[in-house]
Amino acid sequence: MLYVFELAWGVPHEPEKFVQEAVTAGHPSQYESFLPKILHQALEAHKALSDAELVKLRLKWVKKWTERSQTLELRASERDLKASLPQHAKTILKDKKIALWKEMLEDLQYEDMGVVDELVEGTKLLGEVPLTNVFPQHxxxxxxxxxxxxxxxxxxxxxxxxxxxxxxxxxxxxxxxxxxxxxxxxxxxxxxxxxxxxxxxxxxxxxxxxxxxxxxxxxxxxxxxxxxxxxxxNESPKPQGPDVIAAILIGLMKVLPGESVEGRAYDLKSAYKQLxxxxxxxxxxxxxxxxxxxxxxxxxxxxxxxxxxTRAVYWFLRVVRSIWYIGVVGLKLPWSCFFDDFVVFSKQGMVKSTDAAVTALFRLIGWKFAEEGEKCQQFSSEVSALGIKVCLKDFSRGKVYFDNTEKRKQDLSDLIQETLKSKNVTQKEGQVLRGKLQFADSQVYGRLSKLCLAEVSKLCASGGKALDGQAEMALKRFLGFLSSGKPRVLSCHTDRPFFLFTDACFEPTSPFWACGLGGVLVNDQGILLEFFSCSLSDEEMKKLGSESKKSIIFEAELLALIVAMYRWSSVLKSASCVCYIDNNAVRDVAISGRARNAAGIHLLERLLQVEMRLGVNAWFCRVASESNIADYPSRNDLRLFNAVRQVEVKPLIRQILKGFG
Incomplete structure (x- = not known):
């Protein structure tokens, strides 16, 4: 057997250079990355065009295709196409304007024209799914x-x-x-x-x-x-979930500053049955x-x-993506498509135009949607779809709120209480519970609830069994988070991340600086905004375990991260943040939400609590010690910080360590 080993060698960046590289890399989960290019272009049109120009553009587009649909040529094409269908397909597709839909897609240069052929041929249930090149490869x-x-x-x-x-x-x-x-x-x-x-x-x-x-x-x-x-x-079609909706709203806040915006969800009726x-x-x-x-x-x-x-899911997502594309490119609609739910947003003064455009599109190509009943929403400052509630009341002030709907909260609460009462969970029941908890958890800030979710996942992995003490406690905690967890707050600045660099040193033989902490706050332009540099007292080191351990570098590094989060909470609130740490153990604990020793568990709880309170979208990364700009202040070396404001953190350290020991 042949073994191949690969070694990579490199010279670490100087700290100042690493800061610039980090800023260039940005935050890995910025909402802008969820925004398709054509949707970004549609949002830019809302900035470039006046309301009157946008209304005129939509009216012109609808008029063009309404007139085209009434021509003898297109009617004949539609008639011939329907005549070629099997009898069952004639009944199901009788209202679809397939020839018109095809021409719309061709006119807008849609890249997946095979979608028309598959609709005419019908949905296959077996075999290999055709490659479309419009979805991620998988x-x-x-x-x-x-x-x-x-x-x-x-x-x-x-x-x-x-x-x-x-x-x-x-x-x-x-x-x-x-x-x-x-x-x-x-x-x-x-x-x-x-x-x-x-x-x-x-x-x-x-x-x-x-x-x-x-x-x-x-x-x-x-x-x-x-x-x-x-x-x-060979592909994995991705429905456009809450992240895309969030990206649309952040984009709209940037192009429509100070405007009031409303939204609405359009629900396709018996969507799969229309194929x-x-x-x-x-x-x-x-x-x-x-x-x-x-x-x-x-x-x-x-x-x-x-x-x-299974193939129906692939096929349905392929079809509705083509409809979404027409709305974005042809009508400049700021909308998303999650299976059979189309969520669209509009300036308050453009609501009639937007509603008329969406309605006209669905009717032109023959897709039925809810026009009455509980699924027929009206444009409002509060939109419910996909089990989430989007509040737009503060949109003009640059903020929107994402939360679970009251119905979802109640349904989940009932399901959890039933599980707690039964004291037993089968593997299938556990998987259903986990899936619902995961979706609800994504609308609540912080990761305390994710720790609870991990216990449910362990239960599923074990094949299902009676609830143990940890799983029971986890479900009870989730109930509390579901009712008290803060909604996700987004602003036009959400995609402008901050960068935290933290470090600690532990040199117990040093008489003046035995255990130092350092932290540096950097903005999205690479500017060093503030820093802290301090040494822990003997009493503070004891609380971290210095009397019982040879080294407390792990605890000190974790404490430095927590101090940074607390100290700069005012700027990190509802923001994205990348935290660079040069201690692998601290990075791993921050990511996993799990620690082993008593001091680590106590500190981790503080980290998760402040993260949840701030609503910060944190990402934790490793930085080589040689490249960590926080290494200097952790050792009381302030040579790079002459023009940077130093902040006091000793009172925060006392507050964080209160109750230790």
Whole structure:
């Protein structure tokens, strides 16, 4: 066996040079990085154009395509295209203006014109996902081939039919079956049918109901039926979640300073059901649903795209991305697309224009969206979508707030309390709980809640079991964070990070400077704003463990970081910050939120608490000691800081160490 070793050699930057390189690198998770280029260009149009010019641009675009849709030529193209479709697709796609949609995409030079061909052909359920080059590359292999699924189809069907049984809730069983029959009347399903009438080979998925608050969502599990196992992909489509919404709002605050902005979410109705399954994959598009009347499985054939098929997710995201693209490029809409939710923002005085533009686009290409009922929102200073609440009341003052919706908080609270009451969690239940906690946690600042989340993850990794003391305490803590955690605050300065450099020295034989702390605050222009330099007293060193340990350099380095966060809390509040540390152990503890010894645990709690209180988006990095500009003040060497303001931190150190020992 051949072993290859690679060594990298380099000369560390001088501290001043490293500071400039750090500023150039910036913050790794700046919101601007989540903003697609074309969306950035649309935001710039809001800065360059007056309200009247933007209204005129949108009216001209809508007029152009409305007139084009009414031409005899395009009507004939649409008629011929629909005539070529299979009968089930004609029913499902009858309202779609496919020819018009195609021309819009061509006119706007969309890079993925294959999306039109796949819509006409229909959504495949099996096999390799086509490469689109519009999503990030990520290879995910199939578990087995389509041919393997065909050969094992009889065994797979038997497994599914055995698993098709009552949920234990009579009302839920009745509702699921009733909704299934309704889908048959809409042309989304065919059946019920006898097992003997199915073609050979054929694959069957399992249909069941999932309670989501007062509503029930129908899930077609095509994993148990074998369909999803045949799917192979080379890309990972990413829906535009809260980070993209945040990036849009930060961008709008920059181009529309002092303006009032409102937002609205547009929800596509039965979104997946607006697309048809490819005729060649209908043999694998059967589902088994428990029939509460016969107390046995009933079999149906899917015609519209199911919620539960892996390839359906890839395909749906591909389609809605094309619609999003038209809105951004053609109508200059500052909007995002997360599956079937389109979230758009508008100046208060432009709300009618924005609403008219979105409505016109959906109607022109034949996509149904909620125009009444609870999912039909109006433009407002508070937008709810994806389980989050975006508050725009202070937009004109340069601030927006992200929080979990009250419904999400209540649902999660109920789920956690049920888990605590049962004292036992299966692996599947644990995975569901973890997923919901993760999404809710992302809207709450700080990482104290993430430590709780880690305990739930450990529970899942163990395969599910009775709650131990740590997991129970973690869930109880999360309940508290869910209700008291501060919303995420964003401003137009959020993407202008600060840089903290901290260091400590420990030389116990030195009579005047046995343990020194140093910290330097740098802005996004590379300017050294302030620094601190101090030595710990014997009493303070004792609190860090100097009497029982040979070295307290780890504790001192961690303390220096905490002191820096406390001292510069006024500028770090709701900001991004990159913390450069030359001690690997401190960096690792700051990232993981875990420490071993008593002093480390106590200090770490202080770090997490101040991080949560400030709402700071912190990133922790390693800097070589030779390049760390904070190394100088930690050793009382102030030669580089003649023109930099020194700040006092001794009272803060006493405050932080209060209760130690």
């Amino acid at each position: 290879f995910k292999p199939a578990e087995f081939s389509v041919e393997d699924a065909k050969q094992e189809s009889q065994t797979l069907r038997e497994v599914v039919l055995k698993k098709t049984r009552s949920s234990g809730d009579r009302d839920l069983d009745a509702e699921v079956f009733e909704k299934t029959i309704e889908e048959v009347s809409k042309g989304w399903l065919a059946g019920p049918m006898e097992l003997s009438s199915l073609p050979e080979p054929s694959l069957i998925g399992r249909r069941f109901g999932l309670k989501q608050g007062p509503k029930t969502r129908l899930i077609d599990d095509l994993t148990v039926g074998g369909q999803n196992g045949t799917v192979q992909s 048809a399954i490819c005729e060649s994959d209908l043999w694998a598009a059967f589902v088994s649903c428990f029939n509460p009347k016969t107390k046995s499985p009933s079999i149906f054939q899917l015609k519209a795209v199911p919620f539960g098929a």
